[in-house]
Amino acid sequence: SQTIHQWPATLVQPVGSPLSLECTVEGTSNPNLYWYRQAAGRGLQLLFYSVGIGQISSEVPQNLSASRPQDRQFILSSKKLLLSDSGFYLCAWSKAGANYGYTFGSGTRLTVV
């Protein structure tokens, strides 16, 4: 069966520090991968999606970047965090070629102080 792992669960980082959040998927190959951010009490904002290794599409201009070094690994990064980067970050995957729904990771609560 397919599983998705996202870590860490919580993170407190100072302004100006770097960020690296990792997401890995098991039990499937060539998934579509996604990073979403959720502000408190709000919906999800799509940040990045990837349909293959090295292929990253950015949805909003921001202080963050994403990379997909391996088929089932998706990384969200920042060189210098801003206060406004605080939020709940969710990784998700879906089958390539058709949208049957997303499977989400458990999320990372990032607080920039």
Add this chain to the structure above:
Amino acid sequence: SQQGEEDPQALSIQEGENATMNCSYKTSINNLQWYRQNSGRGLVHLILIRSNEREKHSGRLRVTLDTSKKSSSLLITASRAADTASYFCATDASGGFKTIFGAGTRLFVKA
């Protein structure tokens, strides 16, 4: 702009009652999905309804889709305290590569 907009934003009901949440969207879609999110957790996929379907059932869940009105509803029958969560609708906006989520309905079921 968000594709899906849920209504109401918050809903409080007694255990055993039915809960109905609505979703409106703006453009043509391939499918519409409903997700559930417990506080501080990831989203869980509940049900997907395709644009050529009008109604779908899954256990205590019933989803309807009216493409002429660009709207969908999620009905939870015989609600339980464990149904307390936020519920999001999401639409397939662009060939299946991206899904756009609404702001969600927060459901509180009182025991």
